[in-house]
Amino acid sequence: MESACRETTTKARLDAILAHLAREGYARREPKLLQPAALFLDRKGEDFRGRLLLATDAAGGEYCLRPEFTIPVCRDYLASPEAGKAAAYAYGGAVFRSGAHGGADELTQAGLESFGRADREAADVEILGATLDAAAAAGARNLRVKLGDAGIVSAFLDALALPPVWRRRLETGRARGLSLDAIFAPPTGVSEQAGVLAALEKVDGADARKLVEDLLSIAGIAAVGGRGADEIAERFLEQAQLSAGAPVEKRALAETFFAIEGAPDMASMEMRRFADAAGLDLAAALDVFDNRAGFIAARGLALDEMAFSTAFARHLDYYSGFVFEAHHAADPDGEPLLGGGRYDRMLKTLGAEADIPAVGAAIFVDRIAAEAA
Amino acid sequence: MSKLIVAIPSKGRIQEESAGFFARAGLDLVKARGQRGYRGSIAGFDAVEVAYLSASEIARHLARGEAHFGVTGEDLVREEIADVEKTVEILTPLGFGAANAVVAVPQAWIDVRTMADLADVADGFRARHGRGLRVATKYVNTTRRFFAQHGIGDYRVVESAGATEGAPASGAADLIVDITETGSTLVANALKVLDDGVILRSQVGLVASLAARWSDEAREAARVILSRIAAEEEARTTREVCARLVTLDDKVMRKAAAKFGATTREAHEDGAVVFACPAKQVAALADWLISEGARTVSSARLDYVFHAENELWSRLSAKIRA
Numbered sequence: 001m002e003s004a005c006r007e008t009t010t011k012a013r014l015d016a017i018l019a020h021l022a023r024e025g026y027a028r029r030e031p032k033l034l035q036p037a038a039l040f041l042d043r044k045g046e047d048f049r050g051r052l053l054l055a056t057d058a059a060g061g062e063y064c065l066r067p068e069f070t071i072p073v074c075r076d077y078l079a080s081p082e083a084g085k086a087a088a089y090a091y092g093g094a095v096f097r098s099g100a101h102g103g104a105d106e107l108t109q110a111g112l113e114s115f116g117r118a119d120r121e122a123a124d125v126e127i128l129g130a131t132l133d134a135a136a137a138a139g140a141r142n143l144r145v146k147l148g149d150a151g152i153v154s155a156f157l158d159a160l161a162l163p164p165v166w167r168r169r170l171e172t173g174r175a176r177g178l179s180l181d182a183i184f185a186p187p188t189g190v191s192e193q194a195g196v197l198a199a200l201e202k203v204d205g206a207d208a209r210k211l212v213e214d215l216l217s218i219a220g221i222a223a224v225g226g227r228g229a230d231e232i233a234e235r236f237l238e239q240a241q242l243s244a245g246a247p248v249e250k251r252a253l254a255e256t257f258f259a260i261e262g263a264p265d266m267a268s269m270e271m272r273r274f275a276d277a278a279g280l281d282l283a284a285a286l287d288v289f290d291n292r293a294g295f296i297a298a299r300g301l302a303l304d305e306m307a308f309s310t311a312f313a314r315h316l317d318y319y320s321g322f323v324f325e326a327h328h329a330a331d332p333d334g335e336p337l338l339g340g341g342r343y344d345r346m347l348k349t350l351g352a353e354a355d356i357p358a359v360g361a362a363i364f365v366d367r368i369a370a371e372a373a
Numbered sequence: 374m375s376k377l378i379v380a381i382p383s384k385g386r387i388q389e390e391s392a393g394f395f396a397r398a399g400l401d402l403v404k405a406r407g408q409r410g411y412r413g414s415i416a417g418f419d420a421v422e423v424a425y426l427s428a429s430e431i432a433r434h435l436a437r438g439e440a441h442f443g444v445t446g447e448d449l450v451r452e453e454i455a456d457v458e459k460t461v462e463i464l465t466p467l468g469f470g471a472a473n474a475v476v477a478v479p480q481a482w483i484d485v486r487t488m489a490d491l492a493d494v495a496d497g498f499r500a501r502h503g504r505g506l507r508v509a510t511k512y513v514n515t516t517r518r519f520f521a522q523h524g525i526g527d528y529r530v531v532e533s534a535g536a537t538e539g540a541p542a543s544g545a546a547d548l549i550v551d552i553t554e555t556g557s558t559l560v561a562n563a564l565k566v567l568d569d570g571v572i573l574r575s576q577v578g579l580v581a582s583l584a585a586r587w588s589d590e591a592r593e594a595a596r597v598i599l600s601r602i603a604a605e606e607e608a609r610t611t612r613e614v615c616a617r618l619v620t621l622d623d624k625v626m627r628k629a630a631a632k633f634g635a636t637t638r639e640a641h642e643d644g645a646v647v648f649a650c651p652a653k654q655v656a657a658l659a660d661w662l663i664s665e666g667a668r669t670v671s672s673a674r675l676d677y678v679f680h681a682e683n684e685l686w687s688r689l690s691a692k693i694r695a
Binding site for chain 2: 041042044045046047048049050165168169172176187212215216219221222226227229231232235236239
């Protein structure tokens with residue numbers, strides 16, 4: 001009886017969200033339940049396979065029940081006559097996830113996506129506002145909003161000019177939620193190759209490649225697989241760089257930068273002070289940030305109650321700019337009730353000829369029901 | 374359908390080895406319609422049905438409770454079954470088919486020796502090649518769990534039905550996860566196992582399903598089969614050693630146990646004693662008994678050693694009752 005009741009409320013909440021988004025002018029999209037598995041695995045990595053409910057066709061082609069809506073909606077957009085133009089879509093329905101120890105879940109998700117708008121900050125805020133309003137229409141109360149900005153982070157990393165190997169470690173480490181201490185820890189196991197590293201430290205890229213080629217040919221090893229001698233040589237050089245440790249002053253700057261948090265206006269001032277003191281040019285990214293904050297305030301959203309953090313990242317590396325999540329105020333560290341952000345680079349990976357501005361969000365309807373219950 | 378279902382591999386050396394294992398315990402597998410039948414029985418056991426299945430199917434049958442016992446490799450059990458501890462009980466190794474599931478990369482990757490190296494390569498691979506690393510394997514789930522433990526997520530599995538070790542050379546994959554007995558096929562394909570790249574050491578074992586419905590009839594048949602297997606195993610690995618000592622006391626028996634692993638089966642007041650001793654320790658035990666005053670020490674190989682308490686069955690019955 002209770003679960004039947006829960007189902008009706010979930011359905012009613014979903015309907016309320018979709019009705020609200022329809023009034024706001026978002027056109028309903030209904031992507032197919034069955035999707036090519038590679039669509040998700042190519043972007044999220046093989047680890048995501050464990051979360052998919054898979055099916056195989058007679059020719060061995062792999063499909064899955066849709067685990068989310070954003071990628072299928074992007075594909076629908078690219079296949080439509082509106083591709084490349086401004087378009088705003090809403091969606092809602094079941095998504096399917098497999099648990100870590102078997103078992104499967106059918107979850108209810110709703111959401112919205114905006115494509116092709118060059119006025120990015122206005123579009124960011126429209127998505128943020130429409131998502132919060134739609135969640136409110138579904139009964140979500142007392143939400144606490146967290147904001148982040150992948151654009152500022154990459155502007156900071158560009159300006160910091162970390163050696164590429166350290167930048168890569170920083171980016172992948174942050175996507176995995178590692179602490180800065182863990183990211184900057186020197187790699188283990190390098191000492192066993194100290195001889196090669198010492199020899200390579202004195203040479204440049206071309207000589208390093210020659211050295212690796214010679215090593216391989218002396219050992220009588222044929223190169224197979226996708227990594228050539230140049231790539232192996234380059235990684236040896238990187239390892240030598242890593243074992244020397246990250247440049248101390250750059251690491252200190254990264255630690256200061258990623259500790260900045262607070263209400264957006266305060267955080268913006270702090271970032272400007274930080275950039276001036278460090279001699280880093282973040283002006284363009286910070287202007288974008290302030291412009292967006294202005295739109296948030298103009299829309300009548302409680303900007304000062306939102307929590308911005310330079311360290312806030314959603315655990316998907318396709319976000320390229322503004323990101324946000326909202327939690328129930330009573331459970332700020334639990335699972336978000338909604339979340340989204342800007343992902344301008346994704347459509348090109350799905351077949352668009354060039355990058356197309358894209359921003360969107362998903363609402364986890366079951367979680368609203370659970371919080372409200 | 375209350376019979377005990379025993380799933381046996383349907384072809385190859387593993388089928389012969391399995392039949393040999395049961396035959397040693399006095400359990401003769403009988404095929405229903407000559408060699409080609411896929412159903413059979415065990416001679417003298419009306420309550421047992423033998424199902425001949427392909428090796429990977431056996432693990433799935435056990436997981437779904439469609440077979441009570443099965444002969445299969447631990448590699449397949451761990452690949453096919455999500456929650457191994459709750460679903461099956463690995464009762465005893467059959468003494469053949471030992472192999473390791475390993476992560477192997479091209480030998481030319483001289484900069485990659487550990488999983489941490491591989492994780493680092495995986496992180497930089499997409500930026501350089503526009504795609505993730507490709508891993509050829511038929512152990513998709515095993516690979517995913519192991520790679521996740523080592524923080525590797527951005528890669529794609531290229532499923533391979535056979536000749537996985539050729540995939541890097543042919544360009545179909547960058548590295549492999551495969552089962553290997555000696556490692557020589559890996560070397561022949563210019564591959565090397567990472568230092569910490571052994572995912573599991575597997576052997577073929579007798580595996581029981583905890584998901585199956587265990588009728589009274591199936592339980593009784595299982596108890597008898599396991600007691601024969603245990604009795605044969607103990608008989609095969611131990612020798613019965615008889616001697617007569619002038620002074621037979623606890624101290625002697627404790628010393629025999631501590632030095633030679635010999636357990637006392639019988640001790641008589643006249644000094645006659647019977648030990649069960651690991652086969653390899655018989656000569657050493659005999660020497661020592663003579664030095665302790667025995668005139669003659671004899672050793673015998675037994676057919677079976679049955680005990681009132683059977684360790685295999687008590688382990689299983691505790692789990693299927695719970």
